[in-house]
Amino acid sequence: MPIDVNTLIAHDMSDDCPSCRAMEFVELALLPAASAWEMRNELPRFSMAMHGAAGLLGAMMEEGVARGDIESALSNLLDDIEQQISEDDIMGGPPQGTA
Ligand SMILES: [Zn+2]
Numbered sequence: 001m002p003i004d005v006n007t008l009i010a011h012d013m014s015d016d017c018p019s020c021r022a023m024e025f026v027e028l029a030l031l032p033a034a035s036a037w038e039m040r041n042e043l044p045r046f047s048m049a050m051h052g053a054a055g056l057l058g059a060m061m062e063e064g065v066a067r068g069d070i071e072s073a074l075s076n077l078l079d080d081i082e083q084q085i086s087e088d089d090i091m092g093g094p095p096q097g098t099a
Contacts, residue, residue, distance in 0.1 A: 003065050005073040 011019050034048035057070050 003060065003063060005060075005065060005069045009073050009077055 009019060011017050030052070031049075034052055035045075037043070038045060038048050057074070060070055061067055
């Protein structure tokens with residue numbers, strides 16, 4: 001069955017929206033793990049983010065998904081994230097932990 005990247009990035013407006021669940025997993029599990037791996041292995045900060053993202057997307061290309069489809073879907077996701085960041089800035093930035 002062909003992979004449709006647009007369905008991968010769509011929100012279905014349900015409580016268990018697959019896109020929202022995936023985003024939450026990235027934030028709670030993947031980002032902290034990548035960051036810890038960088039520190040432990042003395043890798044530049046965010047090197048895991050870049051190579052991890054590229055490697056995961058490359059796996060989709062190996063499955064036959066067109067690079068252009070991946071790039072445009074990724075561009076849409078980055079647009080959403082960029083908008084979220086500017087909204088956070090207006091609200092005074094992301095919450096700062098003080099504990
Ligand atoms: Zn969603």
